[in-house]
Amino acid sequence: MNQTPRFRTVFRCTLLVVSLGLVATACGDSDSHPLSTKPFDAAQQVVLNTPKAGTVDPDKPLEVTVKGDEGRITDVTVVSDDGHHLAGELTADGTRWRSTGSLAAGAKYTAKVSTEDGEGSPGSRTVAFDTSPAQxxxxxxxxxxxxxxxxxxxxxxxxxxxxxxxxxxxxxxxxxxxxxxxxxxxxxxxxxxxxxxxxxxxxxxxxxxxxxxxxxxxxxxxxxxxxxxxxxxxxxxGDRIEAITDASAHEMTVLRNGEVINTIPVTTGKPGFSTRSGVKVILGKEYFVRMRGASVGIFGSEQYDLPVYYATRVTWSGEYVHAAPWSAGSHGSANVSHGCVGMSTGNAAWFYETVREGDIVQVVNSIGEEMDAFGNGYGDWNMPWDEWREGSALAAGTRDGTSPSDSARLRPRV
CATH class of the missing domain: 2.60.40.3710 (Immunoglobulin-like)
Structure with a gap:
């Protein structure tokens, strides 16, 4: 007696599962909805403005349109062989798609167009095309x-x-x-x-x-x-090498990764020829240079013609760090050069062997003019960061620069 109701409950659940299975089978019929069918070939439905022969002009937009009232475009994807997608816009009624981005020149593209006909059945068309090379x-x-x-x-x-x-x-x-x-x-x-x-x-x-x-x-x-x-x-x-020259103390301090590795007595530019202040970047090294005053416009009593060894260049106009044995008595005590940083031959050889292109040479406490950011070497670090970014077209504004002066590329001075 007590088992009969329990049996009926199980039986009813079984019927319910069977019924749900029948419903699920009916809903899953692959032929009952147009979107579940294989897309038809939309070659007769849509037109691309790509020529049948030849290549597409990359200076013109790509367009996809529907013929007459034969349905609408639902999606357009245009991708180059290197994976770049071409941006575009589809009209609200789905009758036209037009590229808004620029086609690349000399590239291969594949355009995939998805459509619907008047009854909602899906269509598809794929077109490959090339763009003409640039001139x-x-x-x-x-x-x-x-x-x-x-x-x-x-x-x-x-x-x-x-x-x-x-x-x-x-x-x-x-x-x-x-x-x-x-x-x-x-x-x-x-x-x-x-x-x-x-x-x-x-x-x-x-x-x-x-x-x-x-x-x-x-x-x-x-x-x-x-x-x-x-x-x-x-x-x-490489390592962070900084050579800081104090023109008033007549001394150069050389650091590697923040630690002092040498302190060198030097002479810098005398009044009228004071060494430029600021941060400079080493441009190159020359074991021997013939330095002539006439080559940089120095004549008369100040004119010179000297063989110079271990010359490390920091400006195009002829400023070096170099050996200056002729002024040994002034190293560490007076500024007597025509703008270069002079030192003993032994110290100049050490400096020459220690530094490389791109290392920092900074001059402080000099009455000389400030190092230009451009035009006479790499004075880039003398420009504040905010001002530097203003020279980027991706920042708030683009500042028109001036060409580096060819007149700055003069011969050495001592």
Whole structure:
């Protein structure tokens, strides 16, 4: 007696499961809904403005339209072979799609168009096409040469053609990729229409690796001008070497990674020829240089013609750190040079062997003019960070730079 109700309950549950199974089977019928069917070929439904023969003009937008009133476009995806998606907009009624981004020149694309007919059945069309190659190219040459440099070395990007338009400059900057390990905050600065410098907010970290490359190939920069192929660059950053010259104390203090490794008696520029103040970056080293006063416009009683050894260049106009045995009596006590930092031959040889390109040479307590940011070497670090960023097209504003003066590339002075 007590088991009968229990049996009926189980029986009813079984019927319910069977009933639900029948309903689920009916709802899962693959032929009962138009969206579950295989998309039809929409080749007769939609038209792309790609020529049947030849290539697509990358200066013109790509368009996809529906023929007459034969349904609507539901989605368009256009991707280049290197994975870049082309942006576009679809009209509200689904009758036309038009690209809003720029096609790359000399590239291969695949366009996938999804549609619906008047009854809601899905359609699909896939079209592959090429874009015609560019006639004018913008290429980038990066500097310095690959190698190991000091923590003050800026990156240089020299463009093959001038870029003046702010929007085009922003596009160029986005295409110049800088990656460092460890990562740092940095920015490009337009020196002029054809040259950009890149530096971190602070000096590069010692031991860092830096890679710079251009992603502009095929990208539209401006009307009929496209990015061309450019070779990337890899740098390694060495120890943090800083040589701080106190012109009033007649002394140079050399630090490696924050620790003093040498203190050297020196002489700097005398009145009328005072050594430039500020941060300079070592440009190169020359074991022997013939220094002549006439080559930098010094004549009369101040004229000189001297053989100079262990010369480390810090400006294009001829400022060096070098051996100056003729002024040995003034090292550590008086400033008697024509702008260079002079020291004994032994100290100059040590300095020459210790430093590398990109290391920092800073002059303090000098009455000389301030080191320019550009045009006479790498004075980039003398520009405050906020001002540096103003020279980026991706920052608040772009400051028009001036070309480095060729007149600054003069011969040495002592």
């Amino acid at each position: 004018r190219f913008l290429t980038v040459e990066f500097g310095p040469e690959a190698g190991t440099y000091g923590v003050g070395q800026p990156l240089i990007a020299e463009l093959s053609l001038p870029v003046k338009d702010k929007a085009a400059r922003a596009l160029v900057e986005r295409g110049l990729k800088v990656e460092s390990r460890p990562s740092i905050e940095g920015a490009w600065h337009w020196v002029n229409d054809e040259v950009l410098h890149y530096r971190p907010k602070e000096y590069w970290p010692a031991g860092a690796t830096v890679n710079v490359a251009s992603n502009l190939r095929g990208v539209k920069v401006s009307n009929k001008l496209y990015g061309g192929p450019s070779k990337g660059l890899k740098l390694t950053i």
